[in-house]
Amino acid sequence: MNFSWSKLFQFVLVGMVVMSCKEENASVIEHTTETSTIQEHPKLILTAQGVKDIRAQLGNIPVFDNTLKAVQEEIDAEIALGIDTPIPVDYSGGYTHVRHKSNMIMMQKAGVLYQILDDEKYAKYVKDMLMQYEAMYKTLPLHPKTRSYARGKLFWQCLNDSNWLVYVSQAYDCIYNYLSEDERNTLETNLFKPFADHISIDSPQFYQRVHNHSTWGNAAVGMIGLVMNDEELIDRALYGIKDLKLDANEKDDDGGFLNKDGKAGFLANIEEPFSPDGYYNEGPYYQRYAMYPFLIFAEGLHNVKPELKIFEYKEGVLLKSINALLNLSDADGDFFPLNDGQKGMSYYNDALVTAVDISYHFGTQDSGLLSIAKEQNKVLLDDSGLAVALGIKNENEKPFNKKSINLSDGPEGTQGGVAILRNEDIELVFKYAAQGSSHGHYDKLSYSLCEKGEEILQDYGLARFVNIEQKGSGNYLKENKTWAKQTIAHNTVTQNETSHFNGKYDIGSQHHSVLNYFSSENEKVQVASAKEVNAYPGTEMLRTMAILKDEDFEKPYMLDIMKVTSDKTNQYDFPYYFLGQVVETNFDYQTPKSLSPLGTKNGYQHLYVEGTAKASSDNSKLSWLNKGKFYTLTSVTNANDDLLFTRIGANDPEFNLRREAALMLRRKNTKNTLFVSVIESHGSYSPVSESAVNSNSSIKTLKVELDSEDYTAISITNVNGNTKLFITANRNALKEANHNVKINDKNYEWSGSYYFK
Structure with a gap:
């Protein structure tokens, strides 16, 4: 594996500057200059310091190395196939739906590979795909399928559009410094800002709720806001849409109600559905689905806005919820199918890889989590995944004992x-x-x-x-x-x-x-x-x-x-x-x-x-x-x-x-x-x-x-x-x-x- 050591040295210097600035201005939120903005990326999930630490350990952390190898092989195969961003026409399972869903994941992974391997082909792949989406999105109408109570543009429902933006915001953060200022302005003006506005302002019946759908929407708007340093979007993500005027008791066809009492936004979606024990009211199947946006946005907030102390919110319920969710699985790791739960969903799902890694890294470093991570046999390619990989390498794991x-x-x-x-x-x-x-x-x-x-x-x-x-x-x-x-x-x-x-x-x-x-x-x-x-x-x-x-x-x-x-x-x-x-x-x-x-x-x-x-x-x-x-x-x-x-x-x-x-x-x-x-x-x-x-x-x-x-x-x-x-x-x-x-x-x-x- 070949690296550019001069660029790696630059990464080290940037990381030192960023850490110093954060220590001196931990409670200050201000708009950055172009220079400081360039210095801050990546900052959302994978951080500049994390890149340095990962590169220093590569080849010496088996579960991380194996995950990296598998992802690299997957993305190399995708690059060889070429980019396809088809005009959306399908429901879930149809070609265009599956293709756009795959694209968001491939971009996120390629962005991470660019940072860790310092290979520009991965940044170019993400850039080229984003530019195709920018060209499409400017004139893209609502999705032609009309079943959803809140239609998206790339997908038949805003929920899937939100999935897309959660992943793509991570990719954008990873290639931010690779792009020119004009390219960033083009993407933000024609793609990301309109995309976030459609999910939220244009779709309040989707966004302005306490529901797992809305959690994805909040995370999507907030994460792209964090990357873009857009305080308006971040505020909208945390607290919901301000001055929203809707008819009282307006109901959507998903069985939920729009919230007129101020209970909307990411913090409300933490406050309302979770009990103090970390149980999520929709049940483990949907908790598993919602944990990814909850935790990945929380990690972004922790890294970019540590003054919010998001992992301490509501007495640390987000981290508690991971322990609750793991206890809601059987001896094989399958979640009990309470409510609308699909049988066979388990903690081997990628969302639970995220949950376990983040819980270990930002929580108490519970060695029982390492045993589950070892069973999952893969980690996130970021700072939290590195922490887990090192814990497994050092044989720190203990059984995760499920009790009554x-x-x-x-x-x-x-x-x-x-x-x-x-x-x-x-x-x-x-x-x-x-x-x-x-x-x-x-x-x-x-x-x-x-x-x-x-x-x-x-x-x-x-x-x-x-x-x-x-x-x-x-x-x-x-x-x-x-x-x-x-x-x-x-x-x-x-x-x-x-x-x-x-x-x-x-x-x-x-x-x-x-x-x-x-x-x-x-x-x-x-x-x-x-x-x-x-x-x-x-x-x-x-x-x-x-x-x-x-x-x-x-x-x-x-x-x-x-x-x-x-x-x-x-x-x-x-x-x-x-x-x-x-x-x-x-x-x-x-x-x-x-x-x-x-x-x-x-x-x-x-x-x-x-x-x-x-x-x-x-x-x-x-x-x-x-x-x-x-x-x-x-x-x-x-x-x-x-x-x-x-x-x-x-x-x-x-x-x-x-x-x-x-x-x-x-x-x-x-x-x-x-x-x-x-x-x-x-x-x-x-x-x-x-x-x-x-x-x-x-x-x-x-x-x-x-x-x-x-x-x-x-x-x-x-x-x-x-x-x-x-x-x-x-x-x-x-x-x-x-x-x-x-x-x-x-x-x-x-x-x-x-x-x-």
Whole structure:
């Protein structure tokens, strides 16, 4: 690898001058002269000092060197293919969409290569492409596709235009000094400033919101403002558009509202969606998407405007949010698909490479992050990536241990939350959060259950084939509203075949569930309990979920207690969306000769009925096999309960939905009731040796011993006759509370939220 040592020496001198100026004028913001402006670049993400440090370490930092080599090979291949900036015509997944998306990434990477390798061919590649965009953009109309509530010009929606500018601002910063003053003026006058104005001033319904879309818009406007030293754009990015006049309660077709109360701009988008614990209200899938603009703009602000102390804003919530997000992933690093979440999205995504590197560099240099970075096997080609690469090289990494955690929701942490219970290889995700903005689902007190990264009981996630043009142009399908968002699609109670809040966003967004208690101090007993009183007026639901490690069982098991109290009789449906093949039931069922939908609306129209039964005992059991493991669901039932085998896929002529099964427990003409179940993971099956080990449930009986306003007690007796009793406090569940309750003529006394022995 050949470098120009004279230019490298210039870089060192420039870096020394910049660092000195920053120290002397840390709190001063002023317009710079042409000379000082030239000295400052690159300054946004990759810095002049960072370039010096990286060059000094090249060839001695394996993960960085390997990343650099891969990027160089990728960009060299792109340069050989030539530049293509086609007139935009497509939705997501179409050629022009994909080409412009690729161009923004290639420019960003080429700009970094120019700085690190000091090879002008990369700067020329970026310059030539930017000049083609400048020539196009001057006369470019709105995108011809009209589906979006805020159309872009390069892309069908302003969101993707914002993506483009976030990346391209980094490229522009890297080649800033390569360009002449006239070239910079041309690009800024004809491309960058109009581009930023279209995203913001021309599209307030997109920009003036608290939403992940707006975060991208804020970052785009702010980052190009930082590169251009445009204080107006920076101010607009941080605080939103001033003197904006819009009709009250104007609503966009994405389900969000324009903000008339001053809650707009980058700082508002930090303040509102994040809880003090770092949970992002739209869920981990969209947090992952939003983390890139949050963190990359924050890094730019930190480097260019350190006086803002952006990483300290709201008690450092941006860095806290990375830890929260990593904890919202399973054993394989896949994010739990809460709300509109696509399954399979993981911390191997490039946005999480950014998050991990920035968190390590600007945070506490947590050595646990290095273990994740090592698994990601690539780093950012900037200052933070260098810090991570050096940490890995020096073998500083330690395991990132995911433990049980309770993450509050809401800007003050008072709008419910998400509890994750972990015991050995079993992970339970219990959602008692707020709506989750327009990407939220109507599924209060829902949950999913995993073992070693494999779902036992699943959350469906979204109904969308992201960036697959043949499937709805890669956008959300109508089944996302008719199925995925509906309550019956989740593992929670549906009352009278109607979704929570009647499936109305305006109502659901006003309410949240309330934590009863969370306890994770005892490694053998992990418990979360929460109440929902608004999903169905007149009905209260209190759900207590526990992962229990019992020496009488092979593995930890899940205990689920759903207490329903209502002011009238209802029909309650309680589905269990299991994955795998049915092995055994302890009830007889009938299968129809032809399939019919279970209902006509609220998601029921998408469920085929494949089998029906009446509960024949106090406990109904279903066992299934999935990926070499056996699982058994044991539920407390009565003679009036219906058991329905259902399968997703009715009224879905385009096969947009996955054909997956559930067992549904239906309880009719009931006012107050209790749903109690246990799910065990047990045994294994090898198709190679064709041997089944421990394929039977270890539970003999599951019984409700007491159910009152104050306490619910459940006994679990295994096949050897050993009985354990779990008692949960339905009220007064404080850790310091003392309890005394008589069950079957025996007194039980304890302190805390629950009893298990």
